[in-house]
Amino acid sequence: MKKANWLLLVLVLALSMFLAACSGGDDSDTGSDGGDDGGDGGEESSGDSEQVLNLMESAEIPTMDASMATDAVAFQWLGSTTDGLYRLGLDAQPEPAIAEDHEVSEDGLNWTFNLREDATWSNGDPVTANDFVYAWQRAVDPDTGSEYGPYMLGGVIDNATEIADGETPVEELGVEATDDYTLEVTLEKPTPYFESMTAFGTFLPLNQAFVEEAGEDYALEADTLLSNGPFMFTEWNQGEGWTLEKNEDYWDADNVQLEQINVSVVKETSSGVNLYNSGEVDRTGLTAEFVDEYRSSEEFRVEEEPTLFYLKMNQENEILSNVNARKAIQMVIDRQSMVDTILNNGSVPGVGDIPHNFTSHPETEEDFREINGDLVETNKEEAQELWSTAKEELGIEEAEIGYLGGDTETSKNLDAYLKAQLEELEGLTVNVQAVPFQERLDRDTAMDYDLQNSGWGPDYIDPNTFLNMWVTDGANNKTGYSSEEYDSLIEEANDELALEPVERYENFLEAEKILIQDDAVIAPLYQRATAYLWSSSVKDVGVNPMGADFNYKYAYKE
Template sequence: MKKTNWLLLVLALVLSMFLVACSGGGENTGDDGEGDGTETEETENDGNTEGEGEETSGDSEQVLNIMDSAEIPTMDASLATDAVAFQWLGSTMDGLYRLGEDAQAVPGIAMDHEVSEDALTWTFNLREDATWSNGDPVTANDFVYAWQRAVNPDVGSEYGPYMMGGVIKNATAIADGEMPIEELGVTATDDYTLEVQLEKPIPYFESLTTFGTFLPLNQAFVEEQGDQYALEADTLLSNGPFVMTEWNHGEGWKLEKNEDYWDAENVQLQEINVSVVKDTATGVNLYETGEVDRAGLSAEFVDQYRTSDEFRVEEEPVLFYIKMNQEGNEILANVNARKAIQMVIDRQSMVDVILNNGSIPGVGDIPQNFVTHPETGEDFREINGDLVETNVEEAQQLWATAKEELGMDTAELNYLGGDSEVAKNLDAYIKDQLEQLEGLTVNVQSVPFQERLARDTNMDYELQNSGWGPDYIDPNTFLNMWVTDGANNKTGYSNEDYDSMIERANNELAQKPVERFELFLEAEKKLIQEDAVIAPLYQRASAQVWKPYVKGVIINPMGPDYNYKNAYIEGK
């Protein structure tokens, strides 16, 4: 029996025995995120319950109890880089716009906007009834301060330069220390009018304004808190639907309805209680005993709940892959070694047996059902097809070539993975797959999500299980991250031809949607097929169970995974 099949059988038996032993339910949600372009963790995810319409909450207690599988790394919008942080920033804050139904931008602090004929000047008209949770009005100056802070090199934001560079006028020069922050192309023409100057036409700019990096900040409060800002519940301000009132690090947090929110009359939930639970079985037990209202399901629980009316599966535009540090390791600097790693992994068995939650094999850098050709309407993924395949025999040949080129018979690689139950099961499978390459030993290092983010930032890894969800709805959100010295590249990859493709798509072709889209198709082929920068693993789907009384939760394809603004409890 092949080693791969043996491991699948063992895991399946272990999981089935574990299922018999654990009759319970509970929720383990895990959406830990890396740069939604955000980094996300390889854990079971929460789901979405639709419930809009004519229903009302009636006399039900408006308290939602849920779980997350990781601590919030930060609540500072300038420093956030992951899906956990962006989720709770999005729940407690309003930017110019927020995502509503069908990923459409709906008014937040901005009531509307105008765009100049050359598409370079955007003027936002702000509402005058929005306040911070300390009573201060939310003004255009709060956006100016926040956006300047995000590109201020002294602050050290990763996402500010990444999201604003090449978008907001002078952002790159400011982030590089070549220009004062006051030169950023954002101006408060009065308290309730914000004018934004762009470097060039940006087809997705309205979508960008819903993202967490573009949230406003109250300058007086931030500066008063100093280096303690956003570290505790009492060093935060909110201007959104909810206020964080408790934050017990490593254990959980509580949000309460913001009674001073400009749209408070449409917010029905009074509390959202979040517990950090890393173990799926514990989470499922909490769900079954009614202590939480939703639970993420790992593979061993999916079949148990598949026929339940409370079972949900949601496909997400979130990709997971193995990042390979070309800068820090001579083996991974070899393209044949990288292609061997791509090709040796059986993705179909991974999603069918290990994940078993509706996820599908990853075959490129753009997820399916995310963006379509502007002329034909055909899905990006369908056009480019599968850019990676499983072929163990060819992988062995590529690996043998790589070893010959490197002058080595054996190799050892460290693999950075997560510390949740699902992550550990998945990483054990990937280790087994990779060790099919003759002479390769893989050492798995399981660490908390926050540590993995830090090690990624410092490029302190060799192989890494990493995930990415979109920051906006455009192929650029996935493809732009791999340009030379990109803030979220962190692989050492650098290719002038690839850089040129992305540069042309976002400049010369910015207002030529068909040519731009087709250039992105070519860029993806170069990234995955030719240069093998990453080894795609899977496109995530989330399997969960939700209590039927939870209504009105909207699932987002970017930014915060869930919108709780209009959620409510009905008939509990």
């Protein structure tokens, strides 16, 4: 990010905040969007209904520049306005977009994408292979300053890492337009999940002439954006909301039924509920205090997501550099009470770094989470013992730690709960700082925090999307964690074992145990589900496990 995030923080609402893409993010969205209600894939006529969808987000879009996006809000609307080589369909599987098809060499290193010739940008320019070459080169160019470019392309596209490090010219990136409609991609190593990666926001094309002409103003307002996807921005009022309209020149416009999408920035859940009840919006996310009130409604629904939330712990902080202190923080939090009472929306306790029902063992087909089981538990007595040991090792009696949280209503509720849980550790004081979403992103990047409530949603369908985050100096690590053993397992899984699926999976299982059980790098909190009030007239909104959280291409209103 897909494409939040996510990411990313707080009561479960919709996939709309923090580090990307994919990411996951601030779990405080008052109206991000729901799921497929079992419609017929858009084939049913929408009749004479006004095809206007009214939505809410709990945060402004930080950027619509695909090279710079890192959060779920940006990836959602990039995915709604721009087609990459592939996009995810209603079944959450890659379907042709700008690429009609592709071929892969026997060794898995060379991919040839054959592009459609009827795709155009909203300014009339054709979408060509060079638009992908330019976008991918720009994403890894050190002068661009992209965070996700080196993270997503590095170690995947040939020479991407060396270019991002300033050691190789950007022209040496393993991507070439052999003609206007043929894209040749050379991978650094076989990458089993590469097709799904091409649907992610960082891999979207860019119109070079338009971007360079807009200069520093590119992607900051509706007039400095281009679309080649189902919808296009027609209005963007910073801090208030934005409007998208159907892109009549879209290559697949015949399958797009919505004429307009209106999005308002609404931070308070109560305001969202009022807007829904007055018929001004088509859905709203529900926080715990509203779930019981509306649970019996025919328009109440819960969507499970492969998105994880956890406490990131900055190991550059003296207290958090101590592994026993981190383990104490893991153990003192009552996750079951948190999901039952504070979230109250179908979320389940987080017990590792890989979510339930995300990937399965290639041989036994057993779920990853079932194989590794619960890697954390609530044990307040043992937590106090670990905390006492940590204080002895650190030579302190009391400790004070900052906590970076969100400024929305739901964020503040969850952050207050976690502060109370953590302060059960004798002598610990937790100072919560409630800041806007963009500031959290900036401070995470700068590692300007002690503890932070963070989240992550997958960027592609593979355990690596979660576990690769924590390698030494990883672009989204931002904890100071470094382990040769952990790095070795991840590197081997993605190199020597890339075409050995069973052995590769075993490496990931072992790596997760080191990350959570042995080194306590993060304190898992919960796997998100989102409770909504969702108008029954809204049909065929797809739910994506990565990139853009939701697919509106086939949506319509009865």
